[in-house]
Amino acid sequence: MASSKAYGDRVASHSNRAAQDLLRTMERKQSNLCVSVDVTSKAAFLAVVEAVGPFVCLIKTHVDVIADFDADLVEQLTQLAAKHDFLIFEDRKFADIGNTVSLQYAGGIYKIASWSHITNAHTVPGPGIIAGLAKVGLPLGRGLLLLAEMSSAGNLATGAYSDQTIAMARAHRDFVVGFIAMQRPSGPADEDFLILTPGVQLGSKGDALGQQYRTPREVVFDSGCDVIIVGRGVTGSGESINVEEVQHQARRYRDEGWSAYRERIAS
Numbered sequence: 571m572a573s574s575k576a577y578g579d580r581v582a583s584h585s586n587r588a589a590q591d592l593l594r595t596m597e598r599k600q601s602n603l604c605v606s607v608d609v610t611s612k613a614a615f616l617a618v619v620e621a622v623g624p625f626v627c628l629i630k631t632h633v634d635v636i637a638d639f640d641a642d643l644v645e646q647l648t649q650l651a652a653k654h655d656f657l658i659f660e661d662r663k664f665a666d667i668g669n670t671v672s673l674q675y676a677g678g679i680y681k682i683a684s685w686s687h688i689t690n691a692h693t694v695p696g697p698g699i700i701a702g703l704a705k706v707g708l709p710l711g712r713g714l715l716l717l718a719e720m721s722s723a724g725n726l727a728t729g730a731y732s733d734q735t736i737a738m739a740r741a742h743r744d745f746v747v748g749f750i751a752m753q754r755p756s757g758p759a760d761e762d763f764l765i766l767t768p769g770v771q772l773g774s775k776g777d778a779l780g781q782q783y784r785t786p787r788e789v790v791f792d793s794g795c796d797v798i799i800v801g802r803g804v805t806g807s808g809e810s811i812n813v814e815e816v817q818h819q820a821r822r823y824r825d826e827g828w829s830a831y832r833e834r835i836a837s
């Protein structure tokens with residue numbers, strides 16, 4: 571069962587390079603923290619990434635919210651990923667037919683496939699979305715997460731939709747490395763998906779727009795998820811970045827996530 575194994579011991583269960591690299595990075599850095607850097611200026615974005623880099627296995631981006639996005643941002647982000655030893659996950663949530671998503675993934679302004687190790691997709695369009703993204707991403711060693719569940723109140727990714735998403739992933743194990751989900755799905759003992767989970771914060775149950783929060787322990791220990799995704803819990807909500815506070819919070823979530831994982835594999 572994947573949830574009782576050490577991250578490093580799970581590398582061999584994955585053929586996808588991005589999945590292997592993420593598991594190795596988690597083990598090496600002793601971190602299952604992904605910080606979601608949802609700020610709207612390039613300067614604030616790079617300041618947060620520089621501050622949290624030492625504490626994370628993964629940086630999650632929404633590059634389309636950055637008003638002054640440019641190619642240099644990608645260059646600097648890539649350099650910071652090498653300096654601090656983390657992977658990059660553009661949270662693009664592709665949701666169109668295979669042909670369209672392959673164009674969106676490879677090209678446009680953002681050229682996501684050229685720099686983002688991991689991205690994600692909704693399964694509403696059916697399996698063609700996976701084939702369209704794989705055509706671009708697999709030759710580059712990229713990995714895909716499917717949104718099996720969401721953290722927001724009233725979302726429709728439940729029941730049969732989630733089950734069919736998991737079935738689609740099983741049919742594309744070379745490229746689909748796991749899920750955005752709130753819990754580890756049940757499956758065969760030797761099945762190993764990476765479970766990345768947003769909606770994590772200490773000291774708040776949610777926001778005014780439907781977000782719902784759980785603690786790192788609830789996510790990693792109780793629900794068997796692998797990576798905690800924390801946005802405002804680390805960055806705060808405004809554009810002004812207090813580097814010391816951001817670092818303090820990143821360390822705190824890194825420690826909470828890691829001790830919940832240690833407890834899980836020991837139990």
Ligand code: BMP
Nearest residue numbers: 606720721722768769781800801802803
């Ligand atoms: P925060 O921790 O500030 O609530 O941010 C959560 C991040 O995770 C956001 O970037 C959001 O887009 C993303 N996310 C989420 O909150 N719930 C989901 O179900 C899927 C997500 O990608």
